[in-house]
Amino acid sequence: MNNKKRHIIEVAFSLFYQKGIHAVGINEIIKTASIAKKTLYNHFVSKDELIIATLIYRDQLELTHLKFKLEQAEIGKDALLALFELLDDFINHRDTTLGNFRGDYFNNSCAEYGQSNQLVYATCQSHKEAIKNIIQTHINAFEQNPEKNQFLVNTLCLLKEGVINQALVQGDTNSALDATACVENLLRFKR
């Protein structure tokens, strides 16, 4: 990946994430990135392509970061708690890798486009699926009963989604801790 191209993607992501995609124009992106318009259109055929590129960029960043954090914990329950620790750090701006918290970029993008941009939708969906799979892996480490296993996966995904939204809309900076309490409760007899 070209340095220039990556720079454009990073600047575009940052603006899209903070202000919303529709609210940010090409002109603002090139001005912020200090590049010529032609340079942008040399790397991306359209704004739509750039949007998808930012989604893929963020997908990789978040997954890499998440995997790194989880590897530092024991597989299973501890790793699941580490996930919510990570969310807590993200929400309370203690995590420089993920940048200033403004909700989940994928949720926000879906909210903005809905069914009217299928590619955006599909990219967001696959990101969520990847995270779900990670959660699944760690639950597999201690819960063999298929029904309970499924129940835990679904519930933890719900809580994770809830945490981010509660923090964004309600400004609830404790939401990850609330979820942690709930997760500990759910896993109490499983250690």
Next chain:
Amino acid sequence: MNNKKRHIIEVAFSLFYQKGIHAVGINEIIKTASIAKKTLYNHFVSKDELIIATLIYRDQLELTHLKFKLEQAEIGKDALLALFELLDDFINHRDTTLGNFRGDYFNNSCAEYGQSNQLVYATCQSHKEAIKNIIQTHINAFEQNPEKNQFLVNTLCLLKEGVINQALVQGDTNSALDATACVENLLRFKR
């Protein structure tokens, strides 16, 4: 409230909700509503004012509907389960009052505007607060321990938020049922 004004709000809400606020222009609204542009600007000084009006409209619609549903259940645990039943109906298009499911209008609006429109943000926040208060009331009916009480309120709010987002982004039509299972689990010993 004027009939015409209400009609404009309903049409605008419907379009905003389905396509996103930025994606819908004034011209599309007046065309869909079959009104003249002057009529719209006779009732609202700006698009921003119309946006806020749709948020207030939806806030009242959802709260009225929710209160009506909960009144048909026993105060306490049953009412809380009824809340998630309502979400399930909403997500699976079995509830004509709330219209075609496209996530939570307030979440979507916040996702689209973020901190760049304080009035939108505040309106969304107060809507969420109102729902939280309803949940609080019903938990008060059976849980006197302040800590446990608070824990239940927070967790149920998280689950509620999670359900809507999981359904929107992941297309998970069972998310409300998953949450119901979790809520039943949490309240099992409290009946």
Next chain:
DNA sequence: TTAACTATAGACCAACTTGTCTACTAAGGG
């Protein structure tokens, strides 16, 4: 009847949108 009000249709404006294109410059390799 007349006056006041509210509606309609749509021209119009200024600003902004995405995207193209020209003209020019700097760097690097054969």
Next chain:
DNA sequence: CCCTTAGTAGACAAGTTGGTCTATAGTTAA
């Protein structure tokens, strides 16, 4: 040294945006 590549600056086109304004028509109440 020249040629290619990748960059810059920014004018420009075509369309859309929110919002204003004029001209006209229908309704209602004094």
